[in-house]
Amino acid sequence: MQAIDIPASLISDLVGVRQDIHAHPEMAFKETRTSDIVAARLAEWGIRFERGIAKTGIVASISAGSSKRAIALRCDMDALPIVERSGKPHASQHAGVMHACGHDGHTTMLLGAARYLSQNPNFDGTVHLVFQPAEENEGGGRVMVDEGLFERFPVEAVYGMHNWPGVDVGTFGVHTGAAMAAVDLFEIELSGTGAHAAMPHLGDDPIVAAGELITALQTVVSRAVDPGGSVVLSVTQVHAGNNLNVVQPRAVLQGTCRYFNPAMSQVVEERMRRLIDGLCAAHALKAAFTYDRKCPAVVNSPEPARIAALAAADVVGQANVKTDLPPSMGCEDFAHMLSAKQGCYVWIGNGPGDGGCLLHSNRYDFNDDIIGIGVSYWAALVRRCLPAAA
Ligand SMILES: [Zn+2]
Numbered sequence: 353m354q355a356i357d358i359p360a361s362l363i364s365d366l367v368g369v370r371q372d373i374h375a376h377p378e379m380a381f382k383e384t385r386t387s388d389i390v391a392a393r394l395a396e397w398g399i400r401f402e403r404g405i406a407k408t409g410i411v412a413s414i415s416a417g418s419s420k421r422a423i424a425l426r427c428d429m430d431a432l433p434i435v436e437r438s439g440k441p442h443a444s445q446h447a448g449v450m451h452a453c454g455h456d457g458h459t460t461m462l463l464g465a466a467r468y469l470s471q472n473p474n475f476d477g478t479v480h481l482v483f484q485p486a487e488e489n490e491g492g493g494r495v496m497v498d499e500g501l502f503e504r505f506p507v508e509a510v511y512g513m514h515n516w517p518g519v520d521v522g523t524f525g526v527h528t529g530a531a532m533a534a535v536d537l538f539e540i541e542l543s544g545t546g547a548h549a550a551m552p553h554l555g556d557d558p559i560v561a562a563g564e565l566i567t568a569l570q571t572v573v574s575r576a577v578d579p580g581g582s583v584v585l586s587v588t589q590v591h592a593g594n595n596l597n598v599v600q601p602r603a604v605l606q607g608t609c610r611y612f613n614p615a616m617s618q619v620v621e622e623r624m625r626r627l628i629d630g631l632c633a634a635h636a637l638k639a640a641f642t643y644d645r646k647c648p649a650v651v652n653s654p655e656p657a658r659i660a661a662l663a664a665a666d667v668v669g670q671a672n673v674k675t676d677l678p679p680s681m682g683c684e685d686f687a688h689m690l691s692a693k694q695g696c697y698v699w700i701g702n703g704p705g706d707g708g709c710l711l712h713s714n715r716y717d718f719n720d721d722i723i724g725i726g727v728s729y730w731a732a733l734v735r736r737c738l739p740a741a742a
């Protein structure tokens with residue numbers, strides 16, 4: 353494999369782009385300035401692209417050789433509703449909005465890959481570079497797929513990358529199966545008859561039942577799920593009452609379930625429903641139970657994961673490609689793209705996570721030292737996936 357040498361001038365240009373995007377973070381589907389920066393650079397470099405996919409999304413395309421084969425590389429562009437406390441010179445200038453997940457760096461690295469690949473078209477086929485909006489909570493990946501991403505830009509596989517604090521610079525994590533968990537959200541509303549707090553026998557107290565239910569829900573994972581499967585069920589909100597001397601007529605519990613195996617979702621929902629129904633029967637309450645499957649798990653396909661690991665090894669050496677890192681219970685909406693196409697999502701080491709440099713921390717900052725590594729990975733991946741004829 354021919355060495356990938358990213359020019360120092362491109363790296364320093366990209367560091368400026370990254371810090372500029374960091375200073376001007378934008379929330380889901382409002383990434384207009386960021387999208388304008390991407391579009392302006394692509395136009396300046398003579399790379400064809402289309403805008404307006406999922407509002408602020410962009411897909412750039414670079415072809416080389418004669419092959420009809422194609423792959424997609426995806427990054428995310430949005431920021432979070434966090435007040436930045438990094439103290440960096442390029443800290444957010446947008447009040448209450450912050451690039452605390454490194455999507456500024458992801459956008460920059462994919463932009464750098466576009467530049468490098470357009471100048472070094474040493475591959476055979478087409479690369480579609482997907483600049484996705486709204487990864488955090490708003491499902492921009494799903495919107496892109498729903499708006500026909502893969503019909504308009506047919507590919508055989510799609511690849512993603514996320515910086516990972518706590519993993520050394522110069523190291524990649526490539527999971528051979530599950531990388532990030534699926535997320536379900538639930539809400540349970542218990543309702544009955546309110547009463548005077550001194551005469552509870554005249555009402556049906558949903559707060560007492562809610563307390564029992566919170567405890568009972570702890571048995572869902574411990575007694576209904578195979579101990580070999582990784583499932584987390586957490587009640588994260590309890591809302592009931594605003595008065596000291598009233599038995600309230602209503603209590604609401606909310607929470608989340610995380611898992612890797614989709615079959616677990618059904619098991620959890622059914623067990624929860626039985627517990628809720630039984631408790632309501634015992635307490636003469638009514639229940640409204642909603643269970644939403646918000647995001648599937650990120651599960652890498654074997655062949656794309658194998659190729660991604662080879663590409664990462666091209667850049668950092670085999671010894672620095674970790675294929676045995678445990679998956680994260682966090683979620684990632686790249687899963688929506690993997691539901692439509694096979695592919696692989698890798699972690700690129702961002703360096704130490706201490707000092708507050710963890711994802712979604714108000715002191716986090718993307719590590720500019722990994723920009724060249726990330727651009728090189730994308731370039732190596734393209735050459736591995738779409739090798740030029742010898
Ligand atoms: Zn995030």
Ligand SMILES: [Zn+2]
Nearest residue numbers: 453454455514
């Ligand atoms: Zn992220």
